[in-house]
Amino acid sequence: MKAALSSIRESSSPENEFLNDVLQGLSDRQKNIPCKYLYDEQGSQLFEKICNLEDYYLMRTETEIFNTYLVDIGREIGAEALLVEPGAGNCEKVEALLNVLEKPSGYYPIDISPEILRQAEKRISQSVSNIPIWTEVGDFTQSKVWDNLTQIPSKKRVVFFPGSTIGNFEPKKAGQLLELFAANLNEGDGLLIGVDLVKDSVVLERAYHDSEHITERFTKNILSRINSELDGDFDSSLFAHRAFYHQLRQRIEIHLVSLKEQSVSISGRQIEFFEGETIHTENSHKYELRGFNSLLLDGGFKPVRQWTDSSESYAIYYAQAI
Numbered sequence: 001m002k003a004a005l006s007s008i009r010e011s012s013s014p015e016n017e018f019l020n021d022v023l024q025g026l027s028d029r030q031k032n033i034p035c036k037y038l039y040d041e042q043g044s045q046l047f048e049k050i051c052n053l054e055d056y057y058l059m060r061t062e063t064e065i066f067n068t069y070l071v072d073i074g075r076e077i078g079a080e081a082l083l084v085e086p087g088a089g090n091c092e093k094v095e096a097l098l099n100v101l102e103k104p105s106g107y108y109p110i111d112i113s114p115e116i117l118r119q120a121e122k123r124i125s126q127s128v129s130n131i132p133i134w135t136e137v138g139d140f141t142q143s144k145v146w147d148n149l150t151q152i153p154s155k156k157r158v159v160f161f162p163g164s165t166i167g168n169f170e171p172k173k174a175g176q177l178l179e180l181f182a183a184n185l186n187e188g189d190g191l192l193i194g195v196d197l198v199k200d201s202v203v204l205e206r207a208y209h210d211s212e213h214i215t216e217r218f219t220k221n222i223l224s225r226i227n228s229e230l231d232g233d234f235d236s237s238l239f240a241h242r243a244f245y246h247q248l249r250q251r252i253e254i255h256l257v258s259l260k261e262q263s264v265s266i267s268g269r270q271i272e273f274f275e276g277e278t279i280h281t282e283n284s285h286k287y288e289l290r291g292f293n294s295l296l297l298d299g300g301f302k303p304v305r306q307w308t309d310s311s312e313s314y315a316i317y318y319a320q321a322i
Contacts, residue, residue, distance in 0.1 A: 018037060018229065018230065019230050019266075019267055021033070021034050021037070022037070022226060022230060022266060023266065023267075023269060025279075026266070026271045026279070027271075030278075030280055031273075031277065031278065031279045031280065032279060032280040032281070033222055033279060033280075033281055035168050035281060035282040035283070036112065036139060036141070037222055037225065038218065038219070038221065038222050038281065038282065039087075039089075039112060039113070040112075040113060040221075040225055041113050041115050041116060042221055042224075042225070043218060043221045043222070043225070044089055044113055044116050046214060046217055046218040046221060047089070047218055048089070049214050050210070050214050050215055050218060053210045053212065053214065055206050055207050055209075055210040055211065056207050056210060056215075057203065057207055057313070057314075058163070058164055058196055058207065058314065059163065061309050061313060061314040062093075062162060062163065062164070062194050062314055062316065063093075064309055065307050065308065065309055065314065065315075065316050066093070066096065066097070066316070067096075068307075069307045069316075070096055070097065070100055071100055072307070073097070073100075073192065073307070073316070073318065074097065074100035074101050074102070076190075076304065076305055076318045077097075077101060077158050077190055077192065077318070078102070078156065079101075079102040079103050079155075080102070080103050080104070080105050080154070080155040080156060081101060081104055081105065081154070081155070081156045081157070081158045081190070082104070082105045082106045082107070082108060082152060082154035082155075082156065082157050082158070083097070083098065083101075083104060083106070083107050083108065083158055083160050084108045084109075084110070084149065084157055084158065084159050084160065084184075085107070085108070085109045085110065085159075085160045085161070086110045086140035086159065086161060086165075086181075087110065087111060087140055087161070087163075087165055088109030088110060088111045088116075088117070088120060089111060089116060089120070091107075091109055091120035091123060091124055092123075093160075093162045093163070094107065094109075094124070094160060095123070095124065095127050095128060097160070097192075098124070098128045098131060099127075099128060104131055105132070105153065105154045105155060105156075106131060106132040106133065106134065106152060106154065107124060107128075107131060107132070107133050107134075108133075108134045108135070108136065108149065108152060109133075109135050109136070110135075110136045110137075110138065110140045110145060111135075111136075111137065111140075112137065112138065112139055113137075114137045117135045117137060120135075121133055121135060134148075134152055136148060136149075141177060141180070143180060143183075146180070146184045149184055150184075156188070156189055156190070157184075157185050157186070157189045157190070158189065158190035158191070158192060159181045159184075159185065159189075159190070159191045159192070159193075160192050161181075161191065161192070161193040161194070162192070162193070162194040162316075163194055164194050164195050164196040164284070164314070165194075166178075166193060166194075166195055166285075167195065167196055167251070167283070167284045167285040167286065167287075168282060168283060168284060168285075169283075169285070170283070170285075171285065171295065174285070174295060174299075175295060175298050175299045176299075177299075178191075178295065178296065178298075178299025178300060178301060179299050179300055181299070181300075181301075181321075182299060182300030182301060182321045182322075183300075185321040186321065187320075187321055187322060188320055188321065189320065189321045190318060190319065190320055190321070191296075191301050191317070191318070191319045191320075191321070192316065192317070192318050193316070193317050193319070194314070194315070194316050194317075195287050195292050195314070195315050195316075195317065196284065196286050196287070196313075196314055197286060197287060197288065197289065197308075197312060197313055197314055197315055198250055198286045198287065198288050199286070199313050201245040201247065203313075204245045204252055204286070205243060205244060205245055205252070207252075208243035208252050208254060208284070209241075209243050213241075215241065215243070216241035219241050219254055219256060219281055219282070220236045220239065220241065220256065222281060223236045223239065223256070224236065226266060230266050230267050231265075231266065231267050231268070232264065232265065232266045232267075233264060233265045234264055235262075238258065238259050238260060238262060239256040239257060239258055239259065239279075240256070240257045240259055241254070241255075241256065241257075242254070242255045242256070242257050242278070243255075249285075250285060250286050250287070251283045251284060251285040251286060252283065252284040252286075253280065253282075253283055254280075254281050254282040254283070254284075255278035255279060255280050255281065256278060256279040256281060257276060257277075257278050258273035258274070258275060258276065258277045258278070258279075259275065260275050261273065261274050261275050289306070289308075289312070289315060292315070292317065296317065296319050300321060300322060301319035301320060301321060301322065302319055302320050302322045303317060303318075303319045304318050304319055304320055305317070305318045306318075
């Protein structure tokens with residue numbers, strides 16, 4: 001039997017939000033663009049390619065952990081759970097999990113790309129039988145995107161947040177995001193979350209400077225998006241991709257570096273760059289096990305179980321809302 005499919009609901013947002021965020025970010029002392037804008041349809045497709053690269057250990061290691069402990073993870077989640085996946089992308093990671101859960105009550109992916117969600121709906125409906133699917137288009141960091149979740153019948157809700165996406169947020173904002181998750185769960189509901197752990201900087205930097213330059217294409221895609229959607233005139237060849245590990249802050253920082261003094265127009269507004277000036281596009285924070293336990297507790301979750309690979313380079317946590 002095929003999955004029951006709902007129509008995709010579009011979460012309303014101001015038409016000029018992207019423009020306002022870009023102009024504000026490029027006016028700051030450290031120029032920046034919020035990383036959520038990296039993940040349009042083209043960006044999401046490039047990120048999927050990144051995940052399959054030999055240098056990008058994160059997805060490979062997370063998949064190894066899931067494959068090893070999938071049944072154990074399913075038991076921990078329990079019966080009749082509604083899986084809620086913020087930033088679902090192509091929903092590839094959730095397929096195997098849905099198939100081992102006992103009588104899951106449904107699947108609720110959230111993503112900013114309607115097309116990605118439509119493809120994901122089709123994928124899940126073909127691979128997981130007899131499971132209702134509801135989808136939500138929008139930015140999962142905004143509370144209004146979660147409003148429709150209350151209308152979905154479920155005995156238990158479990159937020160599924162793999163891929164170390166939590167690392168894209170500053171620790172304070174990561175805590176606020178966990179609080180948002182907890183606010184949409186009941187006591188005893190679950191959180192299954194992947195997190196990248198602190199390790200040798202050479203390994204970390206290689207993952208974000210792949211030999212095939214796909215990460216560079218992914219980062220520069222934001223410039224193409226600004227050109228097409230915001231009437232910009234960026235020349236991406238005049239910017240270089242740079243990623244490095246900041247040991248004190250325990251994070252990878254990704255920047256686009258201006259290769260010359262230049263002026264760029266966005267919707268009629270001029271943005272000046274000096275040679276060597278950067279646009280900070282993304283962070284990927286790394287955690288120690290004890291530190292992430294504390295982050296969960298501060299965000300409204302009690303850590304219950306954790307699974308790691310043999311070298312403890314990556315972890316998957318199951319926690320309960322308190």
